[in-house]
Amino acid sequence: MTSREDVRRTTTLTADPAAAGLSRRRLLGGAAAGAAGVAVLAAGQPAWAADAVRPGARTAPKLRPGDRKVVSAIRPHRALRDLRALSEDIGPRIGGTPSERAAADYIAAELDRQRLAVRLEPFPVADKFLADIGDPGGQLPDDICWQAGASPDAAHGVKVAGPALDVGPADAPRWPTDAAATTGAVVLADDTQSTDAAARVVARAAFVAEAQRRGAVAVVLLPLDQAFPRRASAASLRLVPTTGTTAPPPTPTAAVPVVGVAQVQKRLLREDLAVRPLRLQVSTTAHRGLTSHNVIAERPSGRRGLSPLVYVGAHYDTVIGAPGANDDGSGTVLTLELARVFRTIGATEAGIRFALWGSEEQGLIGSRHHVAQLPQSERDRIRGAFNNDMVGTSWEPATRYWLLSFDGRANATTETVASAATRLGYAPEISEVTERGSSDHQSFQEQGIASANFSWRGEASPALLEPPYHSPEDTIAKNISIDRLTVSMELIGSAMHDLATRR
Numbered sequence: 001m002t003s004r005e006d007v008r009r010t011t012t013l014t015a016d017p018a019a020a021g022l023s024r025r026r027l028l029g030g031a032a033a034g035a036a037g038v039a040v041l042a043a044g045q046p047a048w049a050a051d052a053v054r055p056g057a058r059t060a061p062k063l064r065p066g067d068r069k070v071v072s073a074i075r076p077h078r079a080l081r082d083l084r085a086l087s088e089d090i091g092p093r094i095g096g097t098p099s100e101r102a103a104a105d106y107i108a109a110e111l112d113r114q115r116l117a118v119r120l121e122p123f124p125v126a127d128k129f130l131a132d133i134g135d136p137g138g139q140l141p142d143d144i145c146w147q148a149g150a151s152p153d154a155a156h157g158v159k160v161a162g163p164a165l166d167v168g169p170a171d172a173p174r175w176p177t178d179a180a181a182t183t184g185a186v187v188l189a190d191d192t193q194s195t196d197a198a199a200r201v202v203a204r205a206a207f208v209a210e211a212q213r214r215g216a217v218a219v220v221l222l223p224l225d226q227a228f229p230r231r232a233s234a235a236s237l238r239l240v241p242t243t244g245t246t247a248p249p250p251t252p253t254a255a256v257p258v259v260g261v262a263q264v265q266k267r268l269l270r271e272d273l274a275v276r277p278l279r280l281q282v283s284t285t286a287h288r289g290l291t292s293h294n295v296i297a298e299r300p301s302g303r304r305g306l307s308p309l310v311y312v313g314a315h316y317d318t319v320i321g322a323p324g325a326n327d328d329g330s331g332t333v334l335t336l337e338l339a340r341v342f343r344t345i346g347a348t349e350a351g352i353r354f355a356l357w358g359s360e361e362q363g364l365i366g367s368r369h370h371v372a373q374l375p376q377s378e379r380d381r382i383r384g385a386f387n388n389d390m391v392g393t394s395w396e397p398a399t400r401y402w403l404l405s406f407d408g409r410a411n412a413t414t415e416t417v418a419s420a421a422t423r424l425g426y427a428p429e430i431s432e433v434t435e436r437g438s439s440d441h442q443s444f445q446e447q448g449i450a451s452a453n454f455s456w457r458g459e460a461s462p463a464l465l466e467p468p469y470h471s472p473e474d475t476i477a478k479n480i481s482i483d484r485l486t487v488s489m490e491l492i493g494s495a496m497h498d499l500a501t502r503r
């Protein structure tokens with residue numbers, strides 16, 4: 001199914017947003033907001049009239065001419081189309097692997113269509129070890145992704161299948177009394193739980209060796225449940241103690257694949273296995289010698305010579321097992337849509353760089369690489385870099401739009417977003433400037449460049465992230481509010497216009 005057709009099928013025309021019943025409740029309404037958000041999308045139309053009270057806002061906007069140009073050019077259905085391409089057609093986008101490259105190519109093609117000068121910036125990243133879980137009987141729900149982590153220290157490039165056999169905790173496994181039951185089985189076990197990391201790895205390796213000795217064809221390790229609202233992610237679990245940076249041994253220590261699933265995958269596997277037999281297929285792939293990419297598209301300034309620069313961006317990679325609809329498909333599609341919006345807007349004083357970062361999830365690698373190779377004279381031209389990481393969750397408690405600054409201080413990006421929020425009627429919804437790194441704004445602020453991260457999160461703290469975060473449930477259906485995403489596009493687009501047009 002093409003994403004374009006799918007958008008059309010789920011859209012209805014809403015000329016008058018007030019009549020469509022846009023309400024605070026709808027914006028804040030969790031899963032309902034996601035569904036409603038998609039339902040009101042009209043192909044070729046803005047989400048609402050420029051002067052309408054926005055979803056979740058209490059006051060009417062007081063737009064400047066520049067804001068008006070931006071908000072009336074935003075088309076949410078185009079952002080949704082991009083989000084389907086990234087989170088559904090491509091899925092998880094693991095730094096340096098072909099999935100991330102497919103996303104880079106999609107992003108570059110979209111930016112190229114806006115007649116921007118687009119370039120891919122390559123940089124090396126660590127090896128990746130990925131797994132896929134399949135059920136040939138089609139018993140498991142297919143509305144989440146079944147990618148998982150493969151252990152670097154076990155078998156790769158293999159595909160095996162067998163009946164699932166749950167032996168409980170790997171620290172005290174309950175092996176079947178009938179030895180034949182383990183032969184040929186895909187063994188499931190709760191991962192080892194020692195608080196000492198090295199002891200945990202040693203115990204895990206001993207368990208895998210025992211499963212292998214008993215004839216298991218694969219081992220699937222189930223994570224400990226995390227405290228709400230967190231849920232454990234899929235992981236590439238070690239069988240050899242390391243400091244975390246050492247390369248995996250050239251020869252795997254286990255001859256069978258060893259897979260680390262996410263918490264939601266554990267729950268679904270056990271729910272199915274509790275009521276009927278389940279046959280699983282496990283395949284693993286090692287990706288080595290990897291290159292990840294930033295995608296940078298440049299819109300020239302309207303003035304001659306060296307101009308000021310404004311950056312807007314997001315990371316487009318994901319963690320293992322996560323389709324990354326909100327983290328950070330949302331920021332990626334915001335950036336792509338603003339590239340389209342600014343094409344309709346006349347020349348600005350500042351040049352604009354639309355920047356999509358690779359391998360953020362492995363430690364801000366792409367954005368740090370980019371800033372490191374910028375000459376100081378170019379860094380000095382940057383008025384601000386707007387970073388957008390997780391800007392469209394449908395999680396009901398995520399009612400605050402956070403202004404997150406690595407050094408905790410206000411700068412040109414937080415100031416222009418705060419004043420855009422006031423003009424759009426969102427002043428009560430935005431946070432104070434709050435100290436927090438852990439996304440690509442940090443790479444800029446580390447070098448003294450004005451930047452901040454902008455993101456919808458829980459009221460009490462920017463650490464309050466939605467339950468699907470870094471999980472197979474980070475999908476459009478389970479974790480995207482088109483309304484919130486559109487508000488984010490309006491806030492950042494208006495702030496960028498303000499900063500880029502200053503004389």
Ligand SMILES: [Zn+2]
Pocket residue numbers: 315327328360389390439
């Ligand atoms: Zn992110």
